[in-house]
Amino acid sequence: MRLIKPRADAAAVASTIIVRTLDEHELVRILEPQVQAVVYAPPALPAWMGELAGAVAAGEFRVRRTILGEVTGAEIAGWLEDNLPVGVVAEAVRDALVADVLALVERQRAMTESSRFMLRIFTGAPTRDCGFHVDTVPPGAPRFGLLRVYNGAGTDYVEPAALISMRGFYRYASRRERLAREWAEARAGDDESVRRRALADLVQLDEERAFLAGPERVETAPAGAIVAFRHLDVRHHWSTDERHRAWIHCSPMQGEPRLVVNVTAHRSATGRFSRPGGG
Numbered sequence: 001m002r003l004i005k006p007r008a009d010a011a012a013v014a015s016t017i018i019v020r021t022l023d024e025h026e027l028v029r030i031l032e033p034q035v036q037a038v039v040y041a042p043p044a045l046p047a048w049m050g051e052l053a054g055a056v057a058a059g060e061f062r063v064r065r066t067i068l069g070e071v072t073g074a075e076i077a078g079w080l081e082d083n084l085p086v087g088v089v090a091e092a093v094r095d096a097l098v099a100d101v102l103a104l105v106e107r108q109r110a111m112t113e114s115s116r117f118m119l120r121i122f123t124g125a126p127t128r129d130c131g132f133h134v135d136t137v138p139p140g141a142p143r144f145g146l147l148r149v150y151n152g153a154g155t156d157y158v159e160p161a162a163l164i165s166m167r168g169f170y171r172y173a174s175r176r177e178r179l180a181r182e183w184a185e186a187r188a189g190d191d192e193s194v195r196r197r198a199l200a201d202l203v204q205l206d207e208e209r210a211f212l213a214g215p216e217r218v219e220t221a222p223a224g225a226i227v228a229f230r231h232l233d234v235r236h237h238w239s240t241d242e243r244h245r246a247w248i249h250c251s252p253m254q255g256e257p258r259l260v261v262n263v264t265a266h267r268s269a270t271g272r273f274s275r276p277g278g279g
């Protein structure tokens, strides 16, 4: 039996990989302990996604930012039927989207044996509000989730080998939180020079990417890709020995509105993924 150390060590970090694949069956590789993310980019996207993409980008197909917590697949299906826009895209396109989101939920169910999920869904134009970050889950929840962005600019992410240290990443993350807050305050104020300086500081931080071995060492998951990726137990956020555990990623900051869907699972019925190092 293979034992998994709960603490990171150099070997664990060195062996951490991100799988890029054209084969959706490889998404289950997120269950392998050394895999931090699986980026499945379909070789060709279905026609319905093209029509949907146009309507989202034009701001016609809109979904308000929503988090459904601890819901069943049936509840998610009901919410989608009741809340996705009607009459904006062809009925077959809307139906295909509903089926696609439910397929993500089913994928997560199959990998976690959970029957309850958290679904995050929204449409919106990219902003500079958020930089590189890791997603978290509550203690005991399976530590991976699925992301699908249906159109627009892709999601940037960091190759584990390009990260200098987790300490450096958290230094960036906490500074970014502060600068983003200052920029929000500046936008609410009426001093143009303060606003310009706050934005310039934020842009500089985003472009430096000082936590990487080179600012260019960023990959992009294209629109239409499904990403299965490792989350952090929220208790381990800001812990510096967790480098191999979670996917460091960043949404685009400019471009057309996008439709974004994120699925995680609640505690599995068997507790299979709640032990340390298990997922």
Ligand SMILES: [Fe+2]
Residues within 6 Å of the ligand: 133, 134, 135, 249
């Ligand atoms: Fe995220």
